[in-house]
Amino acid sequence: MLEVPNRLHHRKKIMIVLIGVLVIFSALAGRLVYLAAWCAEYYAAQAQELHERERSIKAARGRILDRNGVVLADNKTVCTVSVIYSQIQDPERVVSVLSEELSLPREYVAKQVGKFSSREKIKSNVSKSIGDRIREYDLAGVKVDEDYKRYYPYQELASKVLGFTGGDNQGILGLEVKYEQFLQGTPGLILTVTDAKGIEIEAAGERRVEPKNGLDLTISMDANIQAYATMLAKQVCESKEAEGVSILVMNPQNGEIYACVDIPEYNLNEPFALSEEAQSLDSKAKQELLNGIWRNRCISDTYEPGSTFKIITASAGLEDGCITPSSVFFCPGSIKVDDRIIRCHKRTGHGSQDFTHCMMNSCNPALISVGLRLGVDKYLQYFEQFGLKDKTGIDLPGEAGTIMHSKENMGNVELATVAFGQSFQVTPIQLLTTVSSLINGGRRITPHFGLHTSDETDAVIDTFAYPERDGIVSEETSATLRGILEKVVSEGSGRNGQVAGFRVGGKTATSQTLPRGSGRYISSFIGFAPADDPQVIAIAIIHTPKGIYYGGQVAAPVIRQLYENILPYLGIEGYNQ
Amino acid sequence: MAKKVKAKPVSRWSRFKNMDVLVLITVFFLNVFGLVMIYSASSYSNSTSLLIKQAIAVGGGIVLMLGTVFVGHTILKKLWWLIYGVAVIFLALVKTSLGVESHGARRWIHFPGIPFNIQPAEIAKIAVIITTALMICWMGNEIRNIWKVMIACGILAGPLALEIILFTKNMSTTIILCGIVGLMFFLASPCYKDYLIIAGIAVGLAAVFILISLFTDWAGFRGSRITAWLNPEEYGQETGYQTKQALYAIGSGGIGGKGLGQSMQKLNYLPEAQNDMIFSIICEEWGLFGAFTIMFVFAVLIWRIALIAMRAKSLFSSMLACGVLAHIALQVILNIAVVTNSVPNTGVSLPFISYGGSSVLCLLIEIGIVLSVNCETKEKNRDEIERRTKEYDDGNRTMPNT
Numbered sequence: 001m002l003e004v005p006n007r008l009h010h011r012k013k014i015m016i017v018l019i020g021v022l023v024i025f026s027a028l029a030g031r032l033v034y035l036a037a038w039c040a041e042y043y044a045a046q047a048q049e050l051h052e053r054e055r056s057i058k059a060a061r062g063r064i065l066d067r068n069g070v071v072l073a074d075n076k077t078v079c080t081v082s083v084i085y086s087q088i089q090d091p092e093r094v095v096s097v098l099s100e101e102l103s104l105p106r107e108y109v110a111k112q113v114g115k116f117s118s119r120e121k122i123k124s125n126v127s128k129s130i131g132d133r134i135r136e137y138d139l140a141g142v143k144v145d146e147d148y149k150r151y152y153p154y155q156e157l158a159s160k161v162l163g164f165t166g167g168d169n170q171g172i173l174g175l176e177v178k179y180e181q182f183l184q185g186t187p188g189l190i191l192t193v194t195d196a197k198g199i200e201i202e203a204a205g206e207r208r209v210e211p212k213n214g215l216d217l218t219i220s221m222d223a224n225i226q227a228y229a230t231m232l233a234k235q236v237c238e239s240k241e242a243e244g245v246s247i248l249v250m251n252p253q254n255g256e257i258y259a260c261v262d263i264p265e266y267n268l269n270e271p272f273a274l275s276e277e278a279q280s281l282d283s284k285a286k287q288e289l290l291n292g293i294w295r296n297r298c299i300s301d302t303y304e305p306g307s308t309f310k311i312i313t314a315s316a317g318l319e320d321g322c323i324t325p326s327s328v329f330f331c332p333g334s335i336k337v338d339d340r341i342i343r344c345h346k347r348t349g350h351g352s353q354d355f356t357h358c359m360m361n362s363c364n365p366a367l368i369s370v371g372l373r374l375g376v377d378k379y380l381q382y383f384e385q386f387g388l389k390d391k392t393g394i395d396l397p398g399e400a401g402t403i404m405h406s407k408e409n410m411g412n413v414e415l416a417t418v419a420f421g422q423s424f425q426v427t428p429i430q431l432l433t434t435v436s437s438l439i440n441g442g443r444r445i446t447p448h449f450g451l452h453t454s455d456e457t458d459a460v461i462d463t464f465a466y467p468e469r470d471g472i473v474s475e476e477t478s479a480t481l482r483g484i485l486e487k488v489v490s491e492g493s494g495r496n497g498q499v500a501g502f503r504v505g506g507k508t509a510t511s512q513t514l515p516r517g518s519g520r521y522i523s524s525f526i527g528f529a530p531a532d533d534p535q536v537i538a539i540a541i542i543h544t545p546k547g548i549y550y551g552g553q554v555a556a557p558v559i560r561q562l563y564e565n566i567l568p569y570l571g572i573e574g575y576n577q
Numbered sequence: 578m579a580k581k582v583k584a585k586p587v588s589r590w591s592r593f594k595n596m597d598v599l600v601l602i603t604v605f606f607l608n609v610f611g612l613v614m615i616y617s618a619s620s621y622s623n624s625t626s627l628l629i630k631q632a633i634a635v636g637g638g639i640v641l642m643l644g645t646v647f648v649g650h651t652i653l654k655k656l657w658w659l660i661y662g663v664a665v666i667f668l669a670l671v672k673t674s675l676g677v678e679s680h681g682a683r684r685w686i687h688f689p690g691i692p693f694n695i696q697p698a699e700i701a702k703i704a705v706i707i708t709t710a711l712m713i714c715w716m717g718n719e720i721r722n723i724w725k726v727m728i729a730c731g732i733l734a735g736p737l738a739l740e741i742i743l744f745t746k747n748m749s750t751t752i753i754l755c756g757i758v759g760l761m762f763f764l765a766s767p768c769y770k771d772y773l774i775i776a777g778i779a780v781g782l783a784a785v786f787i788l789i790s791l792f793t794d795w796a797g798f799r800g801s802r803i804t805a806w807l808n809p810e811e812y813g814q815e816t817g818y819q820t821k822q823a824l825y826a827i828g829s830g831g832i833g834g835k836g837l838g839q840s841m842q843k844l845n846y847l848p849e850a851q852n853d854m855i856f857s858i859i860c861e862e863w864g865l866f867g868a869f870t871i872m873f874v875f876a877v878l879i880w881r882i883a884l885i886a887m888r889a890k891s892l893f894s895s896m897l898a899c900g901v902l903a904h905i906a907l908q909v910i911l912n913i914a915v916v917t918n919s920v921p922n923t924g925v926s927l928p929f930i931s932y933g934g935s936s937v938l939c940l941l942i943e944i945g946i947v948l949s950v951n952c953e954t955k956e957k958n959r960d961e962i963e964r965r966t967k968e969y970d971d972g973n974r975t976m977p978n979t
Contacts, residue, residue, distance in 0.1 A: 006895040009767045011887040014899060017764060018883040021906045025872055028910065031917045035827045036865045043828020050825065051841050195621070195844030 052191045052207075059185030060148050061169050062214030064162060064176075067256075067451065070223040073162055073176070073268075076151035079131025079144050080124040083113050088141030098122055098142070101134050125149060150176075152268035158226050159265040160296035161219075161396065161449065173271075173294055175219065175449055178395050182453045182462065185214030215453035215461055220256035225249055225566050229259040233540075236558050237263045240545035246298045246428055247558070249566070252436035252528060252537040255445035255466060257394075258566075259538075262297050300398045302425035303541070306511030307362045307551070308526050309421030309431070314359060314484065315438045316382035317370040319477045325356045325484060335365035337416040342368060345510075359484045360492025362508065364420045371419030376410050379418070386472050387444045388426060392433045393467070394447045402426045421509065428524075432539045435526055439485070439505070439534050441478045444469040486531035489556075496556035497527045499563040501574035505531035506559065508551035513544070520544045525555035529563055535572050538562060592646055595952040597885060603878040604929065604944050608635050608937070610871070611855075611930035618843045618850040618858045619932065627851055627932055630693070634934035638941030645945025646952060650897055653946070657707045664704035667697035668740040684745040696935035698750040701737045702757065703939050706900030706946075708733050709758050713765040714893050723771035726762050734758045749923040753907050760903040761896055806921035820918050822847040823857035827917065834864025851932040853924050856916045871930070875909050885951045894950040901943040904928075 035043070064073035081102065088094055091113050099109040102123045112120050124147070126134075131144045150165040163174020170184065171177035188211030233245040249259040267273065271294070278289055295301065317323040333349030334341050344350065344364045350357075358366035371379055383389060383404070391399045403425040405414050417423035426434075429447055437444040446466035453462045473481075485505035488494045494506045506527030513520045523545055528537035540558040548554060567574070612635065616628040653660075670676065670686045677685040677694050685694035712729050719725050738751045763772045790803035805817035809824060826842035829835070840861045843850040850858050860868045879902055886898035911925040926933055928940050 006887075006889050006892050010764060010892070010895055010899075013764045013766075014883050014887050014895075014902075017760065017899075017902070017906075018880060021879055021910070022876060024910050025876055028913045028917060028919065029869060029872060031919050032827065032860070032865060032868050032913075035824060035917055036830055036860060036868070037832055039824075040828045040831040043825050044831065047825035047829040047841065047846075050846065051844075193841070195846070 051193050053194045054189050054191055057188035057190060057208075057211045058148055058169060059187050059211035060213040061150060061165065061185060062179075062183040062453070063216045064183075065216055065218045066221045066223040066226075067218065067258075068222065068224075069218075071153060072158060072219075072221070072223065074151045074153055075148040077128045078124070078147050078149040079126040079128060079134075080121060080147050081126055081131065081134060082119050082121045082143050082145070084119055084141045084143060085113075085115060088113065088139075090139070094139050094142055097134070097137050097139060101130055102126060119143070154223070154227075155267045155269055156265040157223065157230065158221060158260065159268050159271075160262045160294065160298075161221065161260045162268060163294075164268050164271045174296075174396060175217065178397055179217050179450060179453075182217060183214040186212040188212075213456065215455055216458075217453050218451045219449040220251075220258065220451055221260070221449060222258045224569065226259040226261065228565055229261045229538075229562055230263070230265065232558050232561055233261045233263040236540075236542060236545075236554070240542055240547065240554060242542045242546070243544040244297060245543065245558075246541040247538065247562070248298050248428055248432050249536060249538040249562070250432060250436060250447060252440045252445070252534045255433070255436070255447045255468075256451070257447055257449055258536070260296070260298055260449075264293075266293050296396065296398070297541075297543075298428045299394060299396050300400050300427070302400050302403055302427050303522055304422050304425055304511045304513070305431050306421040306509035306522070306524065308435070308507045308509035308524055308539075309426075310359060310362065310367045310419075311435050311438060311481065311485065311507050311526070312383075312386060312388070313367050313370055313379075313419045314355070315386070315473055315477060315481055316374055316379060317355075318480055319382065319473045320374055320378060322373045323355050323370055325354065325480055327355045329353060329355065329358050329363070329366035329369055331358075331361075331363050331365045333365075335368050335416075337368065337372070338412050340413050340416075342416055356484050356487050357492075359507070360488050362488075362493050367420045368416040371415050372412060376407065376412070376415050379415055380407055380410070386434050387437065387469070388430065388434055392427075392430050392447050394429055395450045395464075399429070400427050402430060421511065428539055428541055432526065432537060436528075436534075436537050437472055439478055439482050439528060439537070441475045442471055442473040444472045482531055482534070485528075489527065489531075493552045494525065494527070494556050496552055497525055497560050497563075499529065499560055499567065499574075502529050502563065502567055502572070503531035503575060504529045504560075504563060505534070506556070508556055510549060510551045521549040523549050523551040523554040525551050525559050527556070527559040527563065529567055530572060530574070536563075536566070536570060589647055589649075592649070592949070592952045592956075593643070595955040596646060596948045597881060597951045599877060599881045600885075600944065600948060600951070603874050603881070604941070606874055607871075607878070607929035608638075611635075611937075613837070614855055614859055614862075614930060615851045615932050617838050617840065617862065618855055621844050630934060631932055631937070634693075634937050635941075638938045641938060642941040642945035642948070645942055646948045648949075649953070650894065650946045650949040651953070653707050653897070654711065654893065657704075657711055660700070661704045661708050664697060664701040665736055665740065667695065667700060668737065668744055671697060671744045682746065684747060693934055696933065698741055698745060698747055699933075699935040699939040701741065701750075702754060702904055703943060705734055705737055705754055705757055706761070706897065706904065706943070709761045710893050710896035710900055713761065713896050714891075720762070720766045721768060723768065723775075726766065726771075730755075730758050730762065747924075749911070749925045752923070753904070753911070753925065756907045757900055757903045760907075761900050764899045764903075765892070765896060802921045802923070806918060809918055817922075819848065819854060820915075820922050823854050823916050824918060826854075826857040826861040830861035830864045832865045834860070834862050834867055837862050853912065853926050853931060854916055855931050856913055856927050859930075860916075872909075872913070875905070875928075879906050879909075882947050885947055885954070888954050889950050890954055890957045894953055898947050898950050901947050904943065905940070 060075050063071050066072055095106060095110045095113050099106045104123060109122060112122050135144045148169060150169060161174055163176040164172055165176050166172045171180040189209040191207040229247045229249060233247050237245040245263040247259060247261040250257045274286060278286065330352045331344055331350035333347050334343040350361050350363045388402055391401055405424060414423060433447050445468055448466050450464045452460045452464060454460050482505055485507060486503055489497045489504045489506045494508050497504055497506045504527050506525060509524045511522045513522055522541060522543055524539060524541040526539045528534040538559050540555045542554050545554050612628060612632055615631050619627040667686055671683055675686045676683050677687045679685060685696050687694045712733055713720060716729060734754055738754050741747050741751050787803050805820065809817035809820040822842055826847060840858050842861055843858050847854055859871060882898055882902040886895045886902060889895035889898060905928050908925055908928050912927040914920040915922055915925060926936055929937060
C-alpha cells in the first residue's frame with residue numbers, strides 16, 4: 001500500500017505551489033523595496049532620532065557692563081564632575097580621589113559611584129582649577145564638564161538693578177531677566193549615538209553644533225557713581241538707624257540712570273543666603289523673606305511723596321497761568337477746605353509771601369490754594385499730561401503703578417491733600433522722571449538702563465531707543481520752575497542741598513507714613529544740577545529715620561555729598577569755572 | 578533475470594555521493610550566514626555565548642542530517658509512531674515541572690543532565706510531516722473526499738495543534754502546523770475547488786477577526802496586535818514596538834546596507850534581535866542587496882526540494898519532501914511578512930538563520946529526509962537504467978538469433 005506511485009497531478013500541483021511561493025516572494029521583495037528604498041529616508045531619520053542623545057553645550061551668557069565698560073556681571077568657568085558607571089575601572093581610586101579633591105564625604109561619593117546609571121553627577125559648580133586637577137588624574141569613567149556660572153565681581157553693587165540668574169543661567173530678576181533674549185545666547189548641541197539603554201557608543205563619534213554666546217549689555221549705570229551713592233546711602237542708613245535708603249541718580253535730559261541704590265542690598269553671588277535665624281522658617285516664609293530682600297523699592301514700591309510733589313502742583317499752576325512766581329499768598333498757619341482745616345507745618349503761619357517763597361518755605365496752604373484754583377478737572381488733566389498716571393516704562397521688571405483718586409471720588413479735600421503730596425502714592429522712579437520732564441524743558445523721558453548690546457568683538461549689535469514725549473509743559477514754565485527750585489536750595493528749605501560752586505535746584509519732603517501718627521516718616525530730597533541746565537538729577541529717600549526726620553536735614557545732605565563728588569566727576573562745570 | 582539485478586547489494590555509504598549538491602550548498606550557506614548574523618545581532622548583549630550554542634546546534638544538526646541520509650527515510654514508515662508519540666508527550670511535558678519559561682512564554686522543556694532546552698513544537702512539525710505523508714498514502718483514492726481529508730487532518734494535526742495552543746499558547750506554530758498539513762493534502766489531491774473554498778473561508782475568517790479587533794476589544798492580546806499592525810508607529814511603545822523597530826532597521830539599511838556589524842537597532846532597540854526579527858538586522862546591515870540574496874537562496878532551496886518531490890518515485894517520499902517544502906516556505910514567507918509588517922506580528926523564526934537550537938536541529942533532520950528521498954530516487958533511477966541496459970544487452974544477445 002505504501003508503494004503508491006508518485007502521480008503526474010502531484011507534480012503539477014508541486015509546480016503550482018512552487019510558483020505560488022515565488023509569487024509571494026516577489027510580493028515580499030516588492031514590499032522590501034518599498035520600505036528600504038521608498039521609505040528609507042523617513043525610517044532612517046526616525047531611527048537616527050531614536051539613537052541620538054542630545055547634550056546641550058551652554059552658551060556663555062552675555063556680560064553686563066557699565067557705561068565705562070566696567071564689568072558688572074561676568075561668567076566664571078566652573079566644572080561639573082560626574083561618573084559613568086559602565087566605564088569605571090578602578091572604583092576604589094575614583095572614590096578616594098573624588099572625595100579628597102571635592103572635599104565630599106567618602107560614603108556619599110561611594111554611593112554615587114556605585115549607582116548603576118548612565119551618568120551620575122558628583123558635584124557641580126566646581127572651580128576650574130579643581131576640575132583641571134581631577135582631569136589630570138585621567139581616571140576612566142570620570143567626566144569633568146566645563147560650564148559657565150554667573151559671577152558678579154562687585155557682589156552687592158546694584159544688586160536690585162542687575163538681578164541674578166538661576167541654575168540654568170537663566171535670568172531671574174532685574175536686568176538679567178529683562179534683557180534675557182540678548183544675554184542668553186543660543187546653546188550648542190552635542191549629539192551622541194547611544195544604545196537603547198542610553199549608553200554611548202564610542203565608535204559612532206559625535207556631532208557638534210557650536211553654541212552662540214550671548215551679547216554683552218552696556219547699561220547707563222556708572223559703577224563709580226553707584227558705588228559712591230551706595231556708600232552714602234549706607235552711611236545715612238546707619239547714622240539715622242533707618243529701615244532703608246533709596247537713591248536714584250539720573251540724567252534728566254535723556255533718562256539714563258547713573259545709579260539706583262536701595263539699601264539694604266544683597267550679595268548677587270549668593271542671592272539665596274539667609275541669616276541664621278531665618279533658617280528655621282518654612283519654605284514659604286523663606287521665599288517671602290527673600291522676595292523682600294530682592295525687592296527694589298525705587299521701582300516696585302509706591303509711597304506718598306509729600307512736599308517734593310509740590311513741584312508738580314507748582315508746574316501745573318504755572319503752566320495753567322493761574323499763578324506766577326510773584327503771585328502773593330497768605331498763610332495763617334492753616335487753611336479751611338470745605339469742612340476741613342488743614343494745617344501748615346509751621347503752626348504760626350508763613351504770613352504773606354510770593355509763590356517763590358511759598359515753595360522755599362514749602363508752605364502747605366499756599367500750594368493747596370494753587371490746587372484749588374486749578375480745580376479737580378484741570379489738576380487731574382495735568383496729572384495725566386505729566387505722565388503720572390502711566391508707568392514710566394523703565395527697563396526693569398516689576399514696576400508699580402500710581403495709586404490715585406479716581407475723578408468721581410475726588411473732592412476739594414482730596415485735591416488739597418494731593419496738592420502737597422499726600423493721600424496718593426507714586427514710585428520714586430515715577431516722581432524723579434516726572435520732575436526731570438518738568439525741568440528739562442517739558443520733555444517726558446523714559447528712565448532706562450539698557451544702552452546697547454555688543455558681540456565679542458565689541459561691535460554694537462542693538463542700540464536701544466526709548467520713547468520721549470515733548471511739550472508736557474512749556475519751555476517757559478520749565479525755566480520758571482528751575483528758577484524757583486534753585487531758590488529753594490539757595491535760600492529756602494533745601495539749603496542743606498547746596499554744593500559749593502554749583503547751582504543746584506531741588507525740593508525737600510517729609511512725609512508721614514500711613515497710618516498717620518505712628519511717628520514714622522519718610523525723608524526725601526530731589527535735587528538737580530546745574531539749576532539752569534540740568535545734567536543730573538537725584539533723589540534720596542530715607543525710610544523711617546530715627547531722631548530728626550526732616551527731609552531738609554536728613555536727605556538733602558546726602559544729595560549734597562553725592563553732588564560734591566559726582567558733579568566734577570561727570571565733568572559738569574560749576575559757575576566758578 | 579531481473580531479480581538478480583535487484584538483489585545487487587548497495588553500500589549505504591554510497592548514499593552520501595547521491596546527496597543533492599544544491600540543497601547542501603544552500604543549507605550550508607544559510608547556516609553559516611545565520612551564525613554570522615546571530616553573532617552580529619547578539620554579541621552586544623551576549624558576547625559569543627549565543628553564537629557558540631547555535632554553532633553546536635548546527636554541528637549536531639549536520640550530524641543528524643547525515644545520519645538520516647545514512648539510515649534512509651523509509652525507516653519512518655515503521656517509526657512514525659515513535660516520533661509522533663515523542664512530540665505529543667514532550668508537548669505535554671511543557672506543563673509539568675520540566676517545562677521552562679523564557680521571554681514570558683512556557684514553550685521549552687528541560688531534562689536533567691541535558692545541557693540545552695528542547696522546544697517540542699519543532700519536533701511536532703517533523704511528526705506532522707511524516708504522519709501526514711503516511712496518511713495520504715493510506716487514504717489512496719479516498720483523498721478525493723474532502724470530508725474524509727478533513728477528518729484525517731483533524732486526527733493528525735488536531736492533538737498536536739491543540740497541545741500547542743493549550744500548553745504553549747503558540748498561535749504561530751499552530752498556523753504553520755495546519756498550513757503544512759493543508760498544503761500536503763492539497764498537493765496530494767487531484768482536486769482544486771475544495772481547497773480554494775477552504776482557503777477562501779480561512780481568508781474570510783481572518784478578515785472578520787481583523788474587523789472585530791479594530792472596532793472592539795473582544796480579541797484582547799491578539800486583537801491589539803492587529804491594531805498595532807495597521808499603525809505600528811502609533812502603538813510604538815506597546816504592541817507595535819518590535820514592528821516599529823524592525824521597520825526602522827529596514828529603512829535605515831536602505832539599498833546598500835550599513836555593513837556587517839554596523840546595525841544600530843540591534844543595540845537593544847530591537848529586543849532579541851537574533852530571534853524572529855533577525856531578517857530586519859540583515860536588511861539593516863546588508864541592505865536590500867543582502868535581503869534579496871537570502872530570499873534568492875531560500876527560493877533555490879525550495880525549488881530544489883520541489884524538484885526532488887516531483888522526481889520522487891513513491892508518493893510517500895514525494896509527500897515527505899513536500900511537507901518539508903511547505904514547512905520552510907511557510908516559515909520564510911511568514912517571517913519576512915512579519916518583519917516587513919505585511920501581516921500582524923506573530924513569532925515565526927527564519928529557518929536556519931534565526932537563533933534556536935531545536936529549530937535548526939529539526940530543520941536539518943528534515944533536510945536529511947529530503948536528501949534521503951533524492952538518494953532513493955537516484956538509486957531507483959540507476960537500478961532502472963541497469964535493468965533496462967541488462968534487458969537491452971540480453972536482447973542484443975538474442976537478436977542475432979532472431
